[in-house]
Amino acid sequence: MHEFLQFTVIGIAIGAVYAVAASGLVVTYSTTGVFNFAHGAVAMVSAFSFSEMTVTHGLPVWLALVVVIGVEAPILGVLVQLLMRRLFGASVERSLMVTLGLLLILLGAADEIWGGQSSRQPGQLYSGATSYSVLGVHLTVANLLVMIVAAGVAIFLGFFLKRTRTGVAMRAVVDDPDLLAMAGASPARIATMGWIIGVVLAAVAGILIAPLQGGNLSQTTLTLFVVNAYAAAVFGRLRNLPVTFVAALGVGLGETYIGNYLQQYEPGFTQNWLSVPSQTLPIVFLLIALLILPQDRLRAVGRAVTTRIPKVASLGQSLVGGAAVVALALLASVALGTDWQGIVRQGLIFGIVALSLVLLTGYAGQVSLCQVTFAGVGAFAMGKVTGGGSWLGVLAAVGLSAGVGMLVAWPTTRLRGLYLALFTLAVAAFADAWFFTNTNYLFDYNHSSSLLIKRLGLFGISFEGNRAEMILLAVAFALASILVLALRRGVFGRRLVGLSDSPAACATVGLNVKATKLAVFGISAGLAGLAGALYGTNQGFVGALDFQFLISLNVLLMLVIWGARSTSGALVAGLCSAVLLQKGGNLSGIILGVGVLVIGWLPNGIIGTGWPMLRELVRDRSPGEAPAPEAELVEDAGHAA
Amino acid sequence: MPLDPITHMALEVREVSVHFGGVRALDSVTFGVMGGTVTGLIGPNGAGKTTLFNVLSGLQTPDQGRVLLAGREITRKKPHQRAQLGLARTFQRLELFWSLSAGENVRVGAEAVVQWWHPSHIRQTLGRGTPVRPGGPGTPAHGSAGVAALLERVGLGGLDWEPVDGLPTGQARLVELARALAIGPQVLLLDEPGSGLDDSESAVLGDLLVELAGEGMAVLLVEHDMDLLMRVCSQIFVLDYGQLIAGGTPEEIRANPAVQAAYLGSAQ
Incomplete structure (x- = not known):
């Protein structure tokens, strides 16, 4: 009983921090319509700043608090609002990409300033006696403090949103900003307020969580701790603050009870299956929260802001493009040094992952943040079936990842937009924390934390050499892009675009929306699985760090920059992702994030927008040449372009 | 029937x-x-x-x-x-596939109900079927010719490859009507x-x-x-x-x- 009470106190304290973070998410979402994926990163940057001031520079705690919460966080809130302003009325997917870009910028900046994954000591918010004993239960000052702060935040938000003019306007703004403007309020000012409150609450949560995390601050832990807050916010449907608060406490208590119970009474299970329960359980809560969401009713959306899809290449054009990719790969294998050859090979593999996203996100409008996870499943199958080397392994990789893709898609066919993105994020995070790190049973033959995968051989042709491997990868990319374009030109492709533009219209003409979503997830995950298998053969082994969520994010955002509806965009995005990962260092996140913020507003990306403009320019400069009608908006004519 | x-x-x-x-x-x-x-x-x-x-x-x-x-x-x-x-419908606020052409919009409707393996579809695809006025009850639009004929029927002849996001509202409504008729409701x-x-x-x-x-x-x-x-x-x-x-x-x-x-x- 005493133990139970002790865990209850700890659970409530942890839940209280989640409540503060989650309420920040809800306030921002309900006033701006934007779900801030960078919420955890904001918390991390604030906690690191606080630690920098108090621990490194010895500033008094009160002064550091004033600077971080009173100055730094509000300024960050205003800056974010300035970035988000032009997203007003944009699709969920677009605003999602921008906050994901912001997440990468903040992570990259923290890397640059504080260095890599290093942990730091948090600043102490208090001094003197660290705990009291009440009825035999230890109550630390840190625990008490977070409970008081969370209660204060709850009371403040309740009063502010219901009783003040600004608060009421904040609740109204997302429903009808025009009407609000006519009533004399400024939607932009209200949205700024929403961002400031959200960012300040993230900062408070970041500073509070640090002492509860065992006295260490690490960038990844702090950035992902917000997954707990996501779960609570989703329980509150991103709008209901009281439910969010209660859910946050529930998540904190659940995590503490289950985690400690398992560690104490099922140590074998915990060690073998849940390497870090505090990282795995919150993701399970988020998955549960998303699964019990009610069905998203099909509804007419009217005319969304859409852009014309660039003209799709014909079979002949895609064959020429494919041949050009293989020829260029051959050239690269001769002209480039070993280092850069490796990057090109990895780029071609990421290119296939990006192709899978062209199908899923570019054509069908379904956002996936777990595409590299599917690739990891493919690598797993490849490694487990005869240890690589065999074409059976490739078949197993494609088959297993397609199956897993459809399994992930099954519950998500009920969800759209933001919730779908959150679900795939949860799947990716779960795979990171549970599947890929499980070297005891799942991911490894010989408990050496990596899975060995031999290179392929076919009809006596060995791909042991790097040049042969390069050609193999180029052929794989070319075939995959020919397949994607063929699908797009046919019945299935029209259905995917229809699904993206109006699911309600699809259903009312007799199209089974659920079956179509399952099919596209399956094919897309299968392609990603193929990429994973090839990744393994190319590298010779795979480990836990090869398929992390952040790599999925990297490829997706790079594809958005170059053109999510274009196979040439996929090739360039794949190559650029590989270059950034290998050569970008700490700056890679910042470069990618800034790229998304600057170019992400072009719906067809650089290639999808730039290529037709270039054609137009060339046509204008050719005197006497009559414009060919089909030349309009042509792209994808060759991957080499 | x-x-x-x-x-x-x-x-x-x-x-x-x-x-x-x-x-x-x-x-x-x-x-x-x-x-x-x-x-x-x-x-x-x-x-x-x-x-x-x-x-x-x-x-x-x-x-x-x-x-x-x-x-x-x-x-x-x-x-x-x-x-x-x-049962087919159109919407008060246009619910088109804005990224596609007029003909492709209609085609998505036709393809959702037409069974490609059906003998009548194969005959019509090969250009040997009895010409049917597509869009009537029980007569979905078969193949490219069917789609073109249906567009003609609603007064949008020749606009098969016209992107719908550039059409005036009146014509866009007719595309939506043609798409609904494409299933032969x-x-x-x-x-x-x-x-x-x-x-x-x-x-x-x-x-x-x-x-x-x-x-x-x-x-x-x-x-x-x-x-x-x-x-x-x-x-x-x-x-x-x-x-x-x-x-x-x-x-x-x-x-x-x-x-x-x-x-x-x-x-x-």
Whole structure:
């Protein structure tokens, strides 16, 4: 009983921090319509700043608090609002990409300033006696403090949103900003307020969580701790603050009870299956929260802001493009040094992952943040079936990842937009924390934390050499892009675009929306699985760090920059992702994030927008040449372009 | 198989109610649409017409009541299943596939119901089938020729590859109509198809609806253009505050004092 009470106190304290973070998410979402994926990163940057001031520079705690919460966080809130302003009325997917870009910028900046994954000591918010004993239960000052702060935040938000003019306007703004403007309020000012409150609450949560995390601050832990807050916010449907608060406490208590119970009474299970329960359980809560969401009713959306899809290449054009990719790969294998050859090979593999996203996100409008996870499943199958080397392994990789893709898609066919993105994020995070790190049973033959995968051989042709491997990868990319374009030109492709533009219209003409979503997830995950298998053969082994969520994010955002509806965009995005990962260092996140913020507003990306403009320019400069009608908006004519 | 237009009730709505919180959007609405007729549905803004269309097409589950298509219960059927059973609709706010061309929009509809392995489809794809006027009840558009013929039929001939995001609203509405007709529906629900059309386009639309009814299709038409309604409808029902307050021939509706008070009166 005493133990139970002790865990209850700890659970409530942890839940209280989640409540503060989650309420920040809800306030921002309900006033701006934007779900801030960078919420955890904001918390991390604030906690690191606080630690920098108090621990490194010895500033008094009160002064550091004033600077971080009173100055730094509000300024960050205003800056974010300035970035988000032009997203007003944009699709969920677009605003999602921008906050994901912001997440990468903040992570990259923290890397640059504080260095890599290093942990730091948090600043102490208090001094003197660290705990009291009440009825035999230890109550630390840190625990008490977070409970008081969370209660204060709850009371403040309740009063502010219901009783003040600004608060009421904040609740109204997302429903009808025009009407609000006519009533004399400024939607932009209200949205700024929403961002400031959200960012300040993230900062408070970041500073509070640090002492509860065992006295260490690490960038990844702090950035992902917000997954707990996501779960609570989703329980509150991103709008209901009281439910969010209660859910946050529930998540904190659940995590503490289950985690400690398992560690104490099922140590074998915990060690073998849940390497870090505090990282795995919150993701399970988020998955549960998303699964019990009610069905998203099909509804007419009217005319969304859409852009014309660039003209799709014909079979002949895609064959020429494919041949050009293989020829260029051959050239690269001769002209480039070993280092850069490796990057090109990895780029071609990421290119296939990006192709899978062209199908899923570019054509069908379904956002996936777990595409590299599917690739990891493919690598797993490849490694487990005869240890690589065999074409059976490739078949197993494609088959297993397609199956897993459809399994992930099954519950998500009920969800759209933001919730779908959150679900795939949860799947990716779960795979990171549970599947890929499980070297005891799942991911490894010989408990050496990596899975060995031999290179392929076919009809006596060995791909042991790097040049042969390069050609193999180029052929794989070319075939995959020919397949994607063929699908797009046919019945299935029209259905995917229809699904993206109006699911309600699809259903009312007799199209089974659920079956179509399952099919596209399956094919897309299968392609990603193929990429994973090839990744393994190319590298010779795979480990836990090869398929992390952040790599999925990297490829997706790079594809958005170059053109999510274009196979040439996929090739360039794949190559650029590989270059950034290998050569970008700490700056890679910042470069990618800034790229998304600057170019992400072009719906067809650089290639999808730039290529037709270039054609137009060339046509204008050719005197006497009559414009060919089909030349309009042509792209994808060759991957080499 | 076309329904017998004289004896068959193509669509029946029985005691359908829908509540949104405390608002009663539809209150025990009961009526039917005969095959081979154009039936009008009118009412002031907010009367519940679009909610009723959503219930009929499966986008909104009613709190109570039943919907029958050719005598078959479809209340619990999903939207795509209703479409496959022969129920098509258009939307008040255009719900097109904006990234596709006019022809591709129609093709998505046709391909959703046409079975490519069906002998008639293969014959028509090979150009050897008996020419059918596509879009009529039970005659979905087959292949490129069918799509082109259907676009021609709604007055959009030659616009097969025209991107719909560049079309004027009137023509975009006709694309939506062609897409609905592409499945060869027995019952067609049209939500303000005349808005955005000029007089001549509206006249062509009226003729087309009469022609479709002549082929046995049941058309339920929500429209504010009273001239169009009076010209093509054999029967009109009136909704007000979610309740069906009148039903009858256009002349009866025009003379009905309750209707004048609720709708026509306020419009005059």
